[in-house]
Amino acid sequence: MSRRVLVASRNAKKLNELRRILAEAGVEGLEIVGLDEVPPYEEAPETGATFAENALAKARDGAAATGLACVADDSGLSVDALNGMPGVLSARWSGGHGADAANNELLLAQLTDVPDERRGARFVSACALVADGREVVMIGEWPGRVAREPAGDGGFGYDPLFVPDGGAVSAAQLTPAEKDAASHRGRALRALLPALEELAVG
Amino acid sequence: MSRRVLVASRNAKKLNELRRILAEAGVEGLEIVGLDEVPPYEEAPETGATFAENALAKARDGAAATGLACVADDSGLSVDALNGMPGVLSARWSGGHGADAANNELLLAQLTDVPDERRGARFVSACALVADGREVVMIGEWPGRVAREPAGDGGFGYDPLFVPDGGAVSAAQLTPAEKDAASHRGRALRALLPALEELAVG
Numbered sequence: 001m002s003r004r005v006l007v008a009s010r011n012a013k014k015l016n017e018l019r020r021i022l023a024e025a026g027v028e029g030l031e032i033v034g035l036d037e038v039p040p041y042e043e044a045p046e047t048g049a050t051f052a053e054n055a056l057a058k059a060r061d062g063a064a065a066t067g068l069a070c071v072a073d074d075s076g077l078s079v080d081a082l083n084g085m086p087g088v089l090s091a092r093w094s095g096g097h098g099a100d101a102a103n104n105e106l107l108l109a110q111l112t113d114v115p116d117e118r119r120g121a122r123f124v125s126a127c128a129l130v131a132d133g134r135e136v137v138m139i140g141e142w143p144g145r146v147a148r149e150p151a152g153d154g155g156f157g158y159d160p161l162f163v164p165d166g167g168a169v170s171a172a173q174l175t176p177a178e179k180d181a182a183s184h185r186g187r188a189l190r191a192l193l194p195a196l197e198e199l200a201v202g
Numbered sequence: 203m204s205r206r207v208l209v210a211s212r213n214a215k216k217l218n219e220l221r222r223i224l225a226e227a228g229v230e231g232l233e234i235v236g237l238d239e240v241p242p243y244e245e246a247p248e249t250g251a252t253f254a255e256n257a258l259a260k261a262r263d264g265a266a267a268t269g270l271a272c273v274a275d276d277s278g279l280s281v282d283a284l285n286g287m288p289g290v291l292s293a294r295w296s297g298g299h300g301a302d303a304a305n306n307e308l309l310l311a312q313l314t315d316v317p318d319e320r321r322g323a324r325f326v327s328a329c330a331l332v333a334d335g336r337e338v339v340m341i342g343e344w345p346g347r348v349a350r351e352p353a354g355d356g357g358f359g360y361d362p363l364f365v366p367d368g369g370a371v372s373a374a375q376l377t378p379a380e381k382d383a384a385s386h387r388g389r390a391l392r393a394l395l396p397a398l399e400e401l402a403v404g
Contacts, residue, residue: 082284082291109294
């Protein structure tokens with residue numbers, strides 16, 4: 001019988017990303033469920049100053065409310081010319097929450113006069129697992145730069161504007177498998193695999 | 203006969219601020235003129251990474267184009283929870299340039315979930331003077347915090363949201379004289395007074 005693991009998200013792409021990473025690693029015996037598949041509980045606002053703080057708070061809330069093992073992430077884009085912002089405010093950069101198109105448009109407009117040599121950026125992800133009284137947080141980073149116009153329609157968030165180092169295409173132009181292999185969240189989730197494997201066999 | 207000094211700005215409030223500070227310091231013999239009172243010249247975009255860099259570039263451009271002594275400032279709001287941004291991007295934070303209301307609204311929305319103890323901020327101003335082959339840049343700071351709603355209709359920029367340390371009212375609720383005495387630009391301009399006095403008697 002498989003063990004249910006709550007991913008504290010309603011984003012189907014995030015759930016599937018974790019499912020793919022578990023499958024590739026050959027981890028069996030875990031059933032990944034999202035927030036829409038558990039009874040609703042009050043989710044605290046993300047007020048932390050760091051990705052790790054927010055990820056851990058979300059995973060604690062989910063585990064406490066459901067009794068399930070809970071994985072939560074907080075991720076964002078850290079832009080050099082913005083001193084590392086949008087950072088923990090990535091999702092609400094344009095004011096509302098999760099307005100990808102508006103966030104991308106605002107970021108581009110803010111960087112209009114920023115020359116190419118100062119457009120460095122990195123995606124950062126903190127992934128936390130809270131289960132059976134244990135807490136783990138892993139950080140993954142994906143270095144690159146902010147393009148001058150969006151490209152591609154895969155991915156989500158700032159993917160259309162983010163060109164990873166070593167390539168010429170945006171994160172939104174990568175296949176899901178290419179993105180998993182390189183991305184910040186992929187790196188952080190793979191770093192969580194040992195802890196997830198323990199759950200599967202535990 | 204008075205010597206003309208170009209302030210590289212079209213903002214009448216900035217011109218008057220310098221005029222008041224010169225008058226209070228008893229500096230006579232300087233006629234402050236703005237960009238609307240000199241033949242138009244091409245103004246380079248502000249692409250510097252620091253206030254000082256931008257102020258100096260603007261003052262150099264103005265002096266080179268007009269042959270006048272030129273004062274230029276670059277100022278902005280540095281918010282702790284935004285790692286010091288909007289910073290040099292203060293004027294175009296919401297995408298367009300100089301849209302005060304939109305900038306204030308965006309800043310408030312970005313900080314919605316940021317608790318009171320992390321709402322520290324400071325106004326920073328770099329004021330440069332380029333004249334007779336000499337270059338001077340002075341920095342002034344004004345510490346405070348970002349309020350939860352705008353107040354007052356004086357000032358400009360982020361003044362309605364900025365509550366200076368030691369008081370309970372916003373910068374937009376201060377009289378011009380109160381603001382001159384405390385503000386970042388007031389401090390930077392007063393630090394330039396010795397250099398301006400030399401011009402007046404030179």
